[in-house]
Amino acid sequence: MIDKVIEILSLPDKAVIIRKITKKLFYDNAELNKREKDALVSEIESIRLIAMINEDSFNIGKFRDEDYDYTDIAVIYIDLRKNEKMKTIAKILHEAIPHPALLVLGYKNLIVFSTAAKRLNKIDTSKTIIEENNFSPWLCIDYPDEKDVDFINRLKTNTLPFENLYKFYTELDNRIYLTKAYSIFSKYPKTTKNITKCKSIIKQIEEVSREMELIIKQQKQELNFGRKMDMQLKIKEFEKAIEELKNNLNEVV
Numbered sequence: 001m002i003d004k005v006i007e008i009l010s011l012p013d014k015a016v017i018i019r020k021i022t023k024k025l026f027y028d029n030a031e032l033n034k035r036e037k038d039a040l041v042s043e044i045e046s047i048r049l050i051a052m053i054n055e056d057s058f059n060i061g062k063f064r065d066e067d068y069d070y071t072d073i074a075v076i077y078i079d080l081r082k083n084e085k086m087k088t089i090a091k092i093l094h095e096a097i098p099h100p101a102l103l104v105l106g107y108k109n110l111i112v113f114s115t116a117a118k119r120l121n122k123i124d125t126s127k128t129i130i131e132e133n134n135f136s137p138w139l140c141i142d143y144p145d146e147k148d149v150d151f152i153n154r155l156k157t158n159t160l161p162f163e164n165l166y167k168f169y170t171e172l173d174n175r176i177y178l179t180k181a182y183s184i185f186s187k188y189p190k191t192t193k194n195i196t197k198c199k200s201i202i203k204q205i206e207e208v209s210r211e212m213e214l215i216i217k218q219q220k221q222e223l224n225f226g227r228k229m230d231m232q233l234k235i236k237e238f239e240k241a242i243e244e245l246k247n248n249l250n251e252v253v
Contacts, residue, residue, distance in 0.1 A: 001106045002050055002077050004141050010156040015057035021047040026096045036092055039085045051075040063166035067119045070165040074101040083107040090114040100169050110138045115173040136179045150188040184246055189253035201249045212238035
């Protein structure tokens with residue numbers, strides 16, 4: 001699977017460093033509760049650093065300012081024994097790694113790509129603050145469908161901006177974020193030029209969808225017919241709002 005990941009990302013030979021990382025490193029040094037420690041032990045088969053993206057390996061300038069320090073980007077492959085707690089595992093690793101990382105989590109013939117944009121903690125400069133964890137859906141590498149192929153092609157590192165590591169990683173993060181469009185309409189956006197507007201609309205869709213799901217659950221438990229009908233009208237309003245937001249999103253992707 002690691003060879004396939006290297007191929008998907010179009011990693012140059014000088015960037016590839018296949019090196020085992022012990023789970024103990026995270027177990028001992030990360031601030032974990034018992035549930036997270038148990039997940040780290042039981043869910044992961046192995047962890048490997050597979051590449052470092054930096055000035056030397058990619059000829060991309062580092063980026064540092066008062067908020068961000070992007071001098072290296074680690075590409076790490078996590079071989080999972082199970083796939084139930086994938087997001088928990090990714091969260092643990094992202095929080096434990098001080099620099100930005102591209103995590104690739106593999107389970108059988110499926111993989112997930114995960115990014116987490118990080119900014120400096122101005123109170124404790126030895127730590128970073130994660131702005132948002134982003135995940136692709138599970139991808140079947142052997143038999144990807146059309147939308148997955150579109151996304152996989154956008155993961156090739158030679159299609160990302162080489163101006164500096166911050167812009168490189170931000171664009172990668174945006175491309176992974178936009179796989180959220182899969183649950184809205186089954187295609188992958190062709191561009192991230194309107195990423196701010198796309199994110200705004202997707203967040204609105206997610207918020208309205210959560211509110212609608214809550215009303216649906218309440219309606220199932222409601223015994224009063226009149227209140228049930230009022231809830232049904234509210235659900236219809238939510239559905240209309242979601243459809244309008246989908247149309248707006250379709251115009252910008």
